[in-house]
Amino acid sequence: MAKDKTEAEIAAKKEKKDKKRKLEEVEDVEAVTPKKEKKKKRKSEAADNDESVMDVDGQSLVKVEEAEDKKDEKAVVAVPLAALVPFANPLADDKAQKKVLKAVKKAAKSKSLKRGVKECVKSIRKSPPATPATMSPNTLPPGIIILAADISPMDVISHIPVLCEDHNIPYVYVPSRAELGAAGSTKRPTSVVMLTPNVGGGKKDEKKEGSEEWLETYKDLHKLALKLGQTVKV
Missing domain, CATH: 1.20.5 (Single alpha-helices involved in coiled-coils or other helix-helix interfaces)
Known part of the structure; x- marks a missing residue:
């Protein structure tokens, strides 16, 4: 068991x-x-x-x-109308703005661009005053001013259009200072730039590489500025 x-x-x-x-x-x-x-x-x-x-x-x-x-066809920055200065006339629309910024880019490459209020005002004052001969649409101006319309305070650029009219220099507003600075090959936003017809800041008689091509672009921009200037809203 x-x-x-x-x-x-x-x-x-x-x-x-x-x-x-x-x-x-x-x-x-x-x-x-x-x-x-x-x-x-x-x-x-x-x-x-x-x-x-x-x-x-x-x-x-x-x-x-x-x-x-599609660098030339890059979408422009949308800026609200409330951010623009009230005297921004003539103001380029989207299509015109692309052409203006394209011309600014070419001017920067051709070294035919002046940046900033101080430098642009100095160049405007050095240019000859407006006369009946210089006011002809067939006469190329000594420069074309591109202003940013979203500047604050507005007093920074408010005197520039008056100077331009005294010296018969056409001017155009674009909505964005950031876009204007980028087109002018600068990292900072730019309030105003001036395009000149001479390549590399040289004299009128001097011919440099790309001068003829840039002159054609300058003429096209002058025509656009005159066209926009005809529809200025007071």
């Missing part, structure tokens, strides 16, 4: 040990499989992220290329 009991106890202990082992194996498998699945998920997510990054980079590259190909 005692032997039977001991054998039964031993068998029961073995069964318990086997059950424990099986449970431990099952727990180990359950514990290991989620880790593997997590790793797989992480890898798949990383791959998806890489693909999404590639897609985003691809889109950004396309956008950059499109922007480089």
Whole structure:
């Protein structure tokens, strides 16, 4: 009887040990499989992220290329009318603004651009006063002034249009000083620039590279300024 009991106890202990082992194996498998699945998920997510990054980079590259190909057709910055000075006449619309900023860019490359109130006012005062001969539309002016209409305080540029009229220098307003500064190859916003017909600041008789091309651009801008000046709102 005692032997039977001991054998039964031993068998029961073995069964318990086997059950424990099986449970431990099952727990180990359950514990290991989620880790593997997590790793797989992480890898798949990383791959998806890489693909999404590639897609985003691809889109950004396309956008950059499109922007480089369409620099002249770049959308202008929208400025609310409330931010513009009340005497901003003539004010270039979107289409005219693109032409004006394009001419400013060419003037910066040709070194035919003066920036800032001080430098522009100095150049205006040095130019000859208005006479019937100089007021002819066929006569090219010594300069063309481009003003930013979102300047504050407005007193910074309020005297410039009067000086321009005294010296028969056409002037045009553009809505954004930031756009005007960027077109003039400066990092800072610019309140006023002056375009001159001579390349590199040279004399009228001197001919330099690109002078004929720039002169054609200057003539086109002069025609645009005269056209805008005919529709000035008082």
